[in-house]
Amino acid sequence: MYKYDQIDQQIVDERVAQYRDQTRRYLAGELSEDEFRPLRLQNGLYIQRYAPMLRIAVPYGMLSSRQLHKLADIAAKYDKDYGHFSTRQNLQLNWPKLEDVPDILAELATVEMHAIQTSGNCIRNITTDQFAGIAPDEVIDPRAMAEIMRQWSTFHPEFALLPRKFKIAVSGTKQDRAVIQAHDIGMEFYTDSSGKLAIKVWVGGGLGRTPILGSVIREHLDWQHALTYCEAIIRVYNLHGRRDNIYKARIKILVKALGIDEFKNQVEAEWAFLKDAPNTITEAELARVGQHFEDMPYDALQAHEASFDAAVASNPAFAAWVKRCVHAHKTAGYRAVTLSLKPHGSAPGDATSAQMHTVADLAESYSFSELRVSHEQNLILADVKLSDLLAVWEKARANGLATPNIGLLTDIICCPGGDFCSLANAKSIPIALAIQAQFDNLDYLHDIGDIELNISGCMNACGHHHVGHIGILGVDKDSAEFYQVSIGGKQGNDASIGAVIGPSFAADEMPSVIQKLIDVYIKERTDEERFIDTVRRLGVAPFKAHVYAKDTNEATA
Amino acid sequence: MSNLIKLNGETASIVENEWTCVNLPASQAEQRVQAGKVVLFKLTGEKSVTDEQIATAVIPATGKVIVPLSVFIARKNSLESRINAGEIGVWLDTHEVLEQLIEHQADLNVLLIIAVHVERFADGRIFSLGTLLRSRYGFKNELRAFGDVLKDQLFFLKRSGFTSFLIRADRSAEDALASLHDFSQPYQGAVDEPQPIFKRYHRTA
Numbered sequence: 001m002y003k004y005d006q007i008d009q010q011i012v013d014e015r016v017a018q019y020r021d022q023t024r025r026y027l028a029g030e031l032s033e034d035e036f037r038p039l040r041l042q043n044g045l046y047i048q049r050y051a052p053m054l055r056i057a058v059p060y061g062m063l064s065s066r067q068l069h070k071l072a073d074i075a076a077k078y079d080k081d082y083g084h085f086s087t088r089q090n091l092q093l094n095w096p097k098l099e100d101v102p103d104i105l106a107e108l109a110t111v112e113m114h115a116i117q118t119s120g121n122c123i124r125n126i127t128t129d130q131f132a133g134i135a136p137d138e139v140i141d142p143r144a145m146a147e148i149m150r151q152w153s154t155f156h157p158e159f160a161l162l163p164r165k166f167k168i169a170v171s172g173t174k175q176d177r178a179v180i181q182a183h184d185i186g187m188e189f190y191t192d193s194s195g196k197l198a199i200k201v202w203v204g205g206g207l208g209r210t211p212i213l214g215s216v217i218r219e220h221l222d223w224q225h226a227l228t229y230c231e232a233i234i235r236v237y238n239l240h241g242r243r244d245n246i247y248k249a250r251i252k253i254l255v256k257a258l259g260i261d262e263f264k265n266q267v268e269a270e271w272a273f274l275k276d277a278p279n280t281i282t283e284a285e286l287a288r289v290g291q292h293f294e295d296m297p298y299d300a301l302q303a304h305e306a307s308f309d310a311a312v313a314s315n316p317a318f319a320a321w322v323k324r325c326v327h328a329h330k331t332a333g334y335r336a337v338t339l340s341l342k343p344h345g346s347a348p349g350d351a352t353s354a355q356m357h358t359v360a361d362l363a364e365s366y367s368f369s370e371l372r373v374s375h376e377q378n379l380i381l382a383d384v385k386l387s388d389l390l391a392v393w394e395k396a397r398a399n400g401l402a403t404p405n406i407g408l409l410t411d412i413i414c415c416p417g418g419d420f421c422s423l424a425n426a427k428s429i430p431i432a433l434a435i436q437a438q439f440d441n442l443d444y445l446h447d448i449g450d451i452e453l454n455i456s457g458c459m460n461a462c463g464h465h466h467v468g469h470i471g472i473l474g475v476d477k478d479s480a481e482f483y484q485v486s487i488g489g490k491q492g493n494d495a496s497i498g499a500v501i502g503p504s505f506a507a508d509e510m511p512s513v514i515q516k517l518i519d520v521y522i523k524e525r526t527d528e529e530r531f532i533d534t535v536r537r538l539g540v541a542p543f544k545a546h547v548y549a550k551d552t553n554e555a556t557a
Numbered sequence: 558m559s560n561l562i563k564l565n566g567e568t569a570s571i572v573e574n575e576w577t578c579v580n581l582p583a584s585q586a587e588q589r590v591q592a593g594k595v596v597l598f599k600l601t602g603e604k605s606v607t608d609e610q611i612a613t614a615v616i617p618a619t620g621k622v623i624v625p626l627s628v629f630i631a632r633k634n635s636l637e638s639r640i641n642a643g644e645i646g647v648w649l650d651t652h653e654v655l656e657q658l659i660e661h662q663a664d665l666n667v668l669l670i671i672a673v674h675v676e677r678f679a680d681g682r683i684f685s686l687g688t689l690l691r692s693r694y695g696f697k698n699e700l701r702a703f704g705d706v707l708k709d710q711l712f713f714l715k716r717s718g719f720t721s722f723l724i725r726a727d728r729s730a731e732d733a734l735a736s737l738h739d740f741s742q743p744y745q746g747a748v749d750e751p752q753p754i755f756k757r758y759h760r761t762a
């Protein structure tokens with residue numbers, strides 16, 4: 001992974017000093033609440049319901065063991081001994097003290113980490129596929145370009161105060177795993193017909209109140225121009241995006257208002273001036289950064305490993321875990337492993353300090369001391385030998401990190417919701433826990449198969465509920481917490497936005513509502529059909545009919 | 558004491574303000590200058606300043622003055638000799654359209670100063686305006702930020718091509734000075750240093 005040189009280090013050190021001074025001035029009353037807000041937000045510090053919340057950047061989801069150990073220590077020292085991995089591959093601390101934040105940042109800087117631009121109206125952490133560099137279906141490893149874009153976007157002076165936050169995702173696979181169509185800019189890397197690295201650029205995607213999938217603004221862009229083309233897009237947005245209404249301030253609203261063709265014309269007119277400007281990326285720079293992402297020194301292994309096959313055959317619990325949590329690797333004899341942060345009964349994405357230390361140790365022993373955070377809020381060991389999988393499983397299981405539910409109904413994506421977030425209409429974590437309790441039978445979960453359930457506590461959609469096969473949205477009904485359910489959303493190349501099935505439900509009805517949706521699916525599915533396929537084939541009607549059926553229904557509200 | 562910071566190359570100092578700023582008289586008409594309405598202005602040609610405001614704006618008869626863009630455009634003929642004498646500068650708001658200035662004043666460098674007024678410090682359009690004035694339209698003279706100008710935006714303003722900063726009256730310019738150097742080696746090319754770090758340094762992996 002990328003290692004800082006003295007220039008990178010100096011920038012984060014100077015940031016710590018700058019933020020320390022800003023915090024001091026705020027505490028001394030020299031900065032008003034309004035003036036301090038954008039400053040702390042650009043450093044990932046929210047003031048939430050009970051405490052501030054600090055979002056720490058994990059650029060494109062890559063972490064070293066050393067960094068994760070440090071995060072665990074910070075969570076122990078400054079927080080309540082746990083952290084929350086978010087859908088944007090970052091780590092969020094729920095209980096730090098505002099006056100401690102400069103010290104936390106100083107500690108992060110010692111392991112080449114920071115909280116720069118993890119929130120606020122600026123270019124945010126750039127996200128990508130958690131299997132980057134090792135996926136068999138990968139065309140281009142997007143991480144070198146992601147790092148180049150990280151550096152370019154860090155304190156970009158022209159885009160320091162945009163109308164609204166700006167999220168960029170990059171991906172280099174045939175099967176998109178980075179949800180690029182749900183980002184302000186999505187960059188899809190591919191090899192063009194002349195064998196060169198090229199980019200398909202998407203713009204104007206976003207979830208939130210007005211979910212919109214991105215449109216293609218350019219089918220083919222030479223990689224050298226990635227930064228200047230983004231500058232053209234963001235300049236048009238910076239000048240013309242709405243600033244009078246935060247709900248209409250995202251780039252998606254501007255793209256919609258102008259239409260993609262007019263927006264594209266304006267961007268291309270701007271780019272005519274920017275093309276080949278000094279920020280054009282050089283071969284040398286791509287090569288320099290690329291060196292940090294070269295293949296691990298893999299052993300030459302056989303594609304099969306007898307001890308592993310024997311363990312799978314004799315140990316059903318291990319076999320179930322392998323089925324759900326172990327993924328293909330481009331190198332023979334290696335696999336990627338997802339460590340589930342979704343054990344039934346605790347908040348999705350949470351990890352205790354002890355668990356973080358365990359994962360860091362596992363990475364050290366079995367996966368070249370590196371790991372990744374997935375946007376599904378789990379942790380990934382990317383390079384594990386087949387022969388080590390049993391040992392990894394045993395240690396992970398002993399630490400509550402081996403729930404074999406990856407991609408299953410209880411692998412829920414869930415925002416912090418009303419337990420922590422002051423914008424929430426409703427709690428989301430208790431709903432996740434209740435659903436996990438309702439479906440606490442692994443055989444049954446495996447029988448239901450691949451499904452994604454996403455929960456957001458309000459229309460800001462931090463839990464990506466629009467693209468969940470089942471989406472749950474907290475709504476406010478006469479000051480009571482209710483939940484609206486949608487089905488048929490999907491992320492990936494064939495992304496879609498879910499359709500609401502009808503009136504919302506009270507919290508205690510939710511497990512049975514989900515049960516009824518699953519019952520319809522089990523009854524109607526053809527062989528090999530996943531939940532989403534059945535919904536797409538049949539539409540919402542049969543699901544709706546069963547959920548709201550009069551005789552069984554105490555539910556409608 | 559003056560609250561004006563002026564850059565001279567890399568050195569910044571607090572200097573007296575020799576320019577007088579002309580403001581538009583308050584308007585009765587509803588002001589549609591809200592951020593984000595630029596698209597509308599552009600499409601409809603709707604004006605954000607009334608003819609009456611332009612006509613009644615009081616321009617001091619002597620001395621160096623900075624006039625609003627709309628006044629500059631409408632009353633340019635009567636200001637001709639003073640413009641040539643280097644006594645007239647122009648200021649614009651962040652929602653105004655630069656192309657209008659260019660249309661009426663092809664050679665910007667006749668103006669010794671252009672100023673951009675930022676009503677709320679969080680309005681980052683000012684950075685794009687500065688960048689465009691410098692890199693697209695070749696403006697070389699003093700470029701000033703005034704209005705809600707605070708210490709924490711100075712570094713970005715400087716990188717976007719601004720060379721003078723009228724710090725908000727209730728804040729100390731002295732305090733703000735240091736922020737011009739918050740970061741010593743920026744990553745990306747911008748107005749003040751067009752080359753990105755990877756073209757300025759030989760970075761080894």
Ligand code: HEM
Nearest residue numbers: 086087088182206207208209415416420421423460461462
């Ligand atoms: C409690 C602290 C949080 C607050 C106050 C908050 C606030 C918001 C707001 C206001 C939006 C909507 C922005 C817009 O559409 O313009 C949003 C969107 C989002 N947030 Fe959060 N959020 C919080 C925590 C989180 C967490 C923990 C995650 C990850 C698990 C997250 C991930 C996202 C994502 C992925 C979106 C959707 C982005 C999009 O609209 O394209 N947020 N958040």
Ligand code: SF4
Nearest residue numbers: 415421424457458462
């Ligand atoms: S979706 Fe709403 S409730 Fe959930 S974290 Fe985001 S803003 Fe808070």
